[in-house]
Amino acid sequence: MVGSIIPIVYGERPRRARSLLALYAVSGIAGGALLGVCLGAVGSAVGLHQAGPRSVWLVVAAVSLILALRELRVSRFWLPQSGWQVPRSWRRTMRPALVMIAYGAILGTGLPIAISGSAYYLLLMWPVVLGSPLAGIVLFGVYGFARTTPVLLLSRVTTDTNGLERCLVVVDNSVAIVQMLSAIVLAATAGWIAGLAAAGV
Amino acid sequence: MHDRLQYESDMFTAPEPVLTADSPVLRTHAVRLPARGRSVMVCGVVATVWAVAGFATASTSSGAAAIGTIVLALACAGLTGVGTLWSP
DSSP, rough: OOOHGGGGGSSSSHHHHHHHHHHHHHHHHHHHHHHHHHHHHHHHHHTTTOOOOOHHHHHHHHHHHHHHHHHHHHOOOOOOOOOOOOOTTHHSSOHHHHHHHHHHHHHHHHHOOOOOOOOHHHHHHHHHHHHHHHHHHHHHHHHHHHHHHHHHHHHHHHHSSHHHHHHHHHHHHHHHHHHHHHHHHHHHHHHHHHHHHHTTT | OOOHHHHHHHHHHHOOOOOOTTTTGGOOSSSSSOOOOHHHHHHHHEEEEEEEHHHHHHHHHHHHHHHHHHHHHHHHHHHHHHTTOOOO
16 A cells, blocks of 8 residues: 555655645545444444443454454454455546545545455444444544555655665564554453443443 | 656556455564464453453443543554555
8 A cells, every 4th residue: 555655746846745645644534434424324223222232242342352363363264355456557547636535535444445454344343333423433534544644654754666665674564563453452342342241331 | 756757667567466464475574473372362361351451440430431442442443544554
């Protein structure tokens, strides 16, 4: 992702590069928030938060623990996801500003593309289980913004593709660390929710 | 500008990379995931500690329990977003 998007701004004037990256970040947050509000609306219509909350939370806790083990490659099983990729050809056929908006909006949702992190499935569950469009906006807004941060950070420390390739080695090594942290957060979430359910909250 | 043109030129000849979490490029890192047994143990310990903490918190303050849930959900959202560096 970072290797595809950042080069779009190389060679641009600093102000225009910043504008393009800002467009990418804003559309990423907007795309995520849009998906979040839809999921929250679905959850509100289904009404899971009203029907038997304790059993629902126990299911969420169990799913969270299973996803933690999947994230650490302890258990390997397929979960539904698209194999589609945002087309690189858009950079040739569309204007840079439009490309940034399109990439940001699609990647900000994370849904129509390959899903690399197991925690994403728990993230999809949160707004539905809570039945809250507002929770969906906040959670997926944070997701969309977090998704844009590697692009924003690496674009500040690199000025050409050679520099970017050197940074990608460091980025490469960070993937396993993020996976471990995600698994710990998933396991903590599983335990926390089970604890709340046991206490009758 | 030259650098971008070079990159655009490379795009026409380079094959479309398909990078996912299971791609070989991601499995040759210096930093690796822990062994299976250790992973299960870590998940179990973390889940147990947080279950006790959650039960104790919920027994004393429902507000603190809600805040803890929000923090964990936000951490999940942030880490999931940051962790998609290599997604296609």
